[in-house]
Amino acid sequence: MGNRCAVIxxxxxxxxxxxxDVSMAGLVREAALRALEDAGLTFADIDAVVIGKAxxxxxxxMMPEAYLADALGAxxxxxxxxxxxxxxxxxxALVGASLIQGGVHDRVxxxxxxxxxxxxxxxxxxxxxxxxxxxxxxxxxxxxxxxxDYMRRSGAPDHIGALxxxxxxxxxxxxxxAHLKIPGIDRAMVESTPMLWEPIRxxxxxxxxxxxxxxxxxxxxxxxxxxxxxxxxxxxxxxIFRAGRDTVSPQAGIDCAADVYRQAGVTDPRRDLDVxxxxxxxxxxxxxxxxxxxxxxxxxGWKLTESGATALxxxxxxxxxxxxxxxxxIGASGLIRFAExxxxxxxxxxxxxxxxxxxxxxxxxxxxxQFFAMWIVGAEKP
Amino acid sequence: MPSEPNHVxxxxxxxxxxxxxxxxxxxxxxxxxxxxxxxxxxxxxLVPPLEYDxxxxxxxxxxxxxxxxxxxxxxxxxxxAPRKNHPLDxxxxxxxxxxxxxxxxLVHAVDGGSLKAMRTGLRVWPRWRxxxxxxxxxxxxxxxxxxxxxxxxRTEYTVTPGAALARYLDALTRNVFLAGRCPSCRSVYVPYRxxxxxxxxxxxxxLEVGPSGTVTTFAINNLPDPRAPQVPFVSAYILLDxxxxxxxxxxxxIPATEVVEGMRVRAVFEGGAVKWFAxxxxx
Numbered sequence: 001m002g003n004r005c006a007v008i009x010x011x012x013x014x015x016x017x018x019x020x021d022v023s024m025a026g027l028v029r030e031a032a033l034r035a036l037e038d039a040g041l042t043f044a045d046i047d048a049v050v051i052g053k054a055x056x057x058x059x060x061x062m063m064p065e066a067y068l069a070d071a072l073g074a075x076x077x078x079x080x081x082x083x084x085x086x087x088x089x090x091x092x093a094l095v096g097a098s099l100i101q102g103g104v105h106d107r108v109x110x111x112x113x114x115x116x117x118x119x120x121x122x123x124x125x126x127x128x129x130x131x132x133x134x135x136x137x138x139x140x141x142x143x144x145x146x147x148x149d150y151m152r153r154s155g156a157p158d159h160i161g162a163l164x165x166x167x168x169x170x171x172x173x174x175x176x177x178a179h180l181k182i183p184g185i186d187r188a189m190v191e192s193t194p195m196l197w198e199p200i201r202x203x204x205x206x207x208x209x210x211x212x213x214x215x216x217x218x219x220x221x222x223x224x225x226x227x228x229x230x231x232x233x234x235x236x237x238x239x240i241f242r243a244g245r246d247t248v249s250p251q252a253g254i255d256c257a258a259d260v261y262r263q264a265g266v267t268d269p270r271r272d273l274d275v276x277x278x279x280x281x282x283x284x285x286x287x288x289x290x291x292x293x294x295x296x297x298x299x300x301g302w303k304l305t306e307s308g309a310t311a312l313x314x315x316x317x318x319x320x321x322x323x324x325x326x327x328x329x330i331g332a333s334g335l336i337r338f339a340e341x342x343x344x345x346x347x348x349x350x351x352x353x354x355x356x357x358x359x360x361x362x363x364x365x366x367x368x369x370q371f372f373a374m375w376i377v378g379a380e381k382p
Numbered sequence: 383m384p385s386e387p388n389h390v391x392x393x394x395x396x397x398x399x400x401x402x403x404x405x406x407x408x409x410x411x412x413x414x415x416x417x418x419x420x421x422x423x424x425x426x427x428l429v430p431p432l433e434y435d436x437x438x439x440x441x442x443x444x445x446x447x448x449x450x451x452x453x454x455x456x457x458x459x460x461x462x463a464p465r466k467n468h469p470l471d472x473x474x475x476x477x478x479x480x481x482x483x484x485x486x487x488l489v490h491a492v493d494g495g496s497l498k499a500m501r502t503g504l505r506v507w508p509r510w511r512x513x514x515x516x517x518x519x520x521x522x523x524x525x526x527x528x529x530x531x532x533x534x535x536r537t538e539y540t541v542t543p544g545a546a547l548a549r550y551l552d553a554l555t556r557n558v559f560l561a562g563r564c565p566s567c568r569s570v571y572v573p574y575r576x577x578x579x580x581x582x583x584x585x586x587x588x589l590e591v592g593p594s595g596t597v598t599t600f601a602i603n604n605l606p607d608p609r610a611p612q613v614p615f616v617s618a619y620i621l622l623d624x625x626x627x628x629x630x631x632x633x634x635x636i637p638a639t640e641v642v643e644g645m646r647v648r649a650v651f652e653g654g655a656v657k658w659f660a661x662x663x664x665x
Contacts, residue, residue, distance in 0.1 A: 145619055145630075197601045197604070198638075241627060
C-alpha cells in the first residue's frame with residue numbers, strides 16, 4: 001500500500017438548499033480554509049490539489065477545476081480532477097491518498113463540492129439521446145426497480161426503508177453541518193409522504209444540497225495535529241450493461257469491500273469496525289449495502305436495520321452524521337463519508353461522535369451502482 | 383382607483399422654484415451622476431440634504447459628502463397597481479433607503495421585480511437615467527444588487543446511430559429485436575452490439591429475441607415524463623425471450639397496481655419502433 005497517509009484536517013460548509021451568497025469558488029474555498037485551519041496549515045503548506053465533483057452538466061461549468069485552481073491556492077501546483085459520478089468524492093480522497101502513499105507529495109488538499117441550486121440534477125441525469133427510450137427519470141427512477149427487487153428477494157417488510165429514513169434524520173439533528181433537520185421525524189411522518197418512484201417515498205430520498213467538503217492528507221513525517229491513519233483504500237467498477245449483473249448487490253462492491261478489508265486486516269466488518277459512513281441516498285440502500293459490504297448474510301440486511309444495530313447507540317452505527325439522506329451535495333457526498341469516518345476516529349465528531357471509535361469505514365458509490373470507492377481509517381498507525 | 387377628473391387646475395408652464403445653495407448642489411450633483419449629502423454641526427450626513435438642521439434649526443455646514451451610490455432598504459411598502467404619476471409602470475416598492483455614508487434615509491422607488499424579492503436590509507443601487515436634468519427623477523429607481531446571473535448553455539448536436547445501433551433500429555422497423563451472442567461467454571445481448579461488455583470479445587453472431595418477455599422488476603413513477611402517456615407510469619425491466627440482459631421500457635395497457643414481477647409481456651410496435659410493452663394475452 002506504500003507509505004503511510006493520514007487525514008490531518010477536515011473542513012465542511014453547512015449543507016443547505018441554496019448558498020446564494022457565494023460563488024462555486026467561494027464555496028470550495030470555505031471548506032478548504034476550514035480543513036487547513038483544522039490542520040494548522042495554510043495553502044503554502046500544500047503540495048497538490050485534487051478536486052472532485054459530479055458531471056459538468058450538473059452546473060453547466062466545463063472543466064471547473066481550471067476555474068477553481070485560484071480559489072484553492074493551487075497556482076504553480078498540480079491540480080487533478082477526478083470523475084467517477086456519485087462515487088467521485090470517495091475516489092477524490094483515494095487519488096489524493098495515493099499521491100502520499102506513492103511518495104509523490106507530503107501534503108495534498110482534496111476538495112469536492114456541488115452547488116445543486118444552480119441547476120437541476122434530475123434534468124442532468126435524464127438527457128436522453130435520440131433512438132433510445134429508457135424512461136429513467138433521475139436517480140430515483142433508476143434505483144427504484146432494484147430496490148423493489150431487493151424487497152422481493154429478501155422478503156423484507158415494507159417499513160424498513162422508513163426506519164432508515166428516520167434514523168439518519170435523527171442523527172442529522174446532532175450534526176451542525178447537516179442539511180435536513182426534521183425535529184420529531186418518525187415512521188408515520190415518512191410513511192405519510194407520497195411515493196415518487198414506488199417503492200421510494202419522498203422522505204426516503206436524499207435532498208438537493210449546496211456544499212463542499214475538504215481534507216488535508218499528509219505523509220507520516222508531515223503530520224500536524226490529530227491524525228486519522230489510512231488503513232486501506234480501494235476502488236472498483238463494472239459495466240452497467242452486463243449479462244448476469246446483480247444490480248441489487250453488484251460484484252464490484254463486493255470485490256471493493258474485500259480488497260479494503262484485506263488491507264486493513266478486517267475479517268468481520270460488523271465486529272472489527274466501530275462506525276461506518278456509507279453512501280445511502282435512498283433509505284433502502286442501507287439494508288442492501290449491509291449485505292453487499294458483508295456486515296451480515298444475504299437477505300439479512302433488513303433484520304440488522306430493524307434490530308437497531310445501525311443506530312447511533314447500536315453495535316455498528318451507520319451514518320452517525322445523518323448520511324446522504326440528510327445532506328447531498330452530490331459530488332461532495334462521497335468525500336463527506338470519508339471525512340466523517342476520519343472525524344470519528346480522530347474523536348472530533350462532536351455530538352454525533354461514536355464513543356471510542358478506533359476504526360471506521362468510508363464508502364461511496366456512483367453511476368448505476370457500478371463505481372465503488374472505500375477506505376478504512378483508524379486512530380492507530382497501520 | 384381615482385375617478386376621471388372633470389376639472390384641472392394647472393399653472394401654465396409650471397412654477398419656477400429657486401433651489402437655494404444646498405438643494406441646488408444636490409440636484410447639480412445628481413445631474414452629474416453623483417449623490418451628495420450635507421453635514422450638520424453634529425457631523426451627521428443628511429441625504430437628501432437640507433438647508434437647516436431639523437434637530438437644531440442651525441444652518442447645515444457648507445460641506446458636501448458623496449454617499450452611496452449603493453444603500454440598504456430600511457422600510458418599504460409594495461405598490462401593486464402603479465398610478466399614472468408613479469415612477470414605474472409595473473409593480474414596485476416605495477422604500478426608505480439608507481445610502482452608504484448617510485445618516486438619514488432617502489425615499490425612492492425600488493424596482494425589485496416581485497414582492498417576494500423585497501425585504502428590509504435589501505442592498506440596492508441607483509438606476510440612472512441617460513439624460514439627466516438635475517432632478518430626483520434623474521435616478522429612475524433603485525434596483526437590487528446583482529447576486530445571480532443566468533448562464534444559457536446550449537449545444538447542438540447531430541447524433542447518428544453507430545453501426546450496431548443502426549442495424550438494431552433497422553430491425554425494429556420490421557418489428558424484430560436484433561440481438562448478438564458473445565462467442566466466448568455465450569451471453570445474448572440486446573440491443574445488438576459489436577463487443578461483449580463483460581469479456582470484450584467481438585460479437586458476430588446475430589439472432590432475434592422477443593418480442594415477448596418477462597418482467598424482472600419495475601418502478602411505478604409518479605413524476606410526470608413527456609415520454610409517458612400518463613402518471614403514474616410503469617418503467618419495467620423486461621427480459622426478452624432468448625436474451626440474457628433485460629431492457630428497460632414503458633409498460634402500459636394495465637393499471638400500475640396490477641403489475642407484478644414475473645409477468646409475461648409483449649412488445650407493441652408503432653411506426654417502426656416500440657410504443658410500449660403490454661401484458662401478453664392469449665391469442
